[in-house]
Amino acid sequence: MESSEITEEETRSQKMAGTVNWGTATVIGVFAGLFYGGSKEAAASVSKDAEVMLKLGSTADKREQYRLMRDAMEKRFIRVTRGSIVGGIRLGMFTAAFYGLQNLLAEKRGVHDVYNVVGAGSATAATFGLIMPGSLQWRARNVMLGSALGAAVCFPLGWLHLKLVEKANEGTGTTDGNEVKGGVGAAIERLEGHLNKGDVKST
Numbered sequence: 255m256e257s258s259e260i261t262e263e264e265t266r267s268q269k270m271a272g273t274v275n276w277g278t279a280t281v282i283g284v285f286a287g288l289f290y291g292g293s294k295e296a297a298a299s300v301s302k303d304a305e306v307m308l309k310l311g312s313t314a315d316k317r318e319q320y321r322l323m324r325d326a327m328e329k330r331f332i333r334v335t336r337g338s339i340v341g342g343i344r345l346g347m348f349t350a351a352f353y354g355l356q357n358l359l360a361e362k363r364g365v366h367d368v369y370n371v372v373g374a375g376s377a378t379a380a381t382f383g384l385i386m387p388g389s390l391q392w393r394a395r396n397v398m399l400g401s402a403l404g405a406a407v408c409f410p411l412g413w414l415h416l417k418l419v420e421k422a423n424e425g426t427g428t429t430d431g432n433e434v435k436g437g438v439g440a441a442i443e444r445l446e447g448h449l450n451k452g453d454v455k456s457t
Contacts, residue, residue, distance in 0.1 A: 276353045283349025284342045291341020295334045302326070338442030352378045371412025372405050 329425040356374035383396030 273354070274353050276350065277359055279353045280346055280350040284346035287345025288338045288342035290345070292334050292338035294341070294394065295337030296330075299330045299333060301328075348378060348382060366416075368409060368412040368416060369406045371415070375404035375408030375412075376401045377404075 354376050355377055356366075356370050359370040359373055363370065379400035380397045381400075383398075383400035384393050386393065386396050388396070
């Protein structure tokens, strides 16, 4: 009974090779979005900082200069923080939806292949195209464009990812299992030998 369960688990793990952990991918997506959103807003603040410097040059009052600098720093901090939060939420939601759909398709179909990646990418892009602001006609256009673009982008990326996973797993499935079993078996044999020696000495 136990051997059949182990065999089923091994077969399942082989079928699901290449799937990505949903939680880990979501966390990475959130942090990547935080970094991207903050960097984008920080780069966009350069022109506004130049305007503040011009105002400082034309103001002789030290208090006014201090007030302008303080207001500029506060506004920049708010813009960068807001950009980081919005970027993290957006990319985190996209990553969670993409990998969640991908794992769901793999679970329902019983195998993970490039079609799961294409389906997840197409559905996720179409969903985000639907929730974008605009008229109904504009959203329908975004859904069609996002679906096609998501499938076109995810097909080569998914195929490349699965090929790399397949190459990485070549020759390691059975060999690693035998080496692990051999190491465990050798450790058990050594332990039994020590116990037997102790029993002989005690007698």
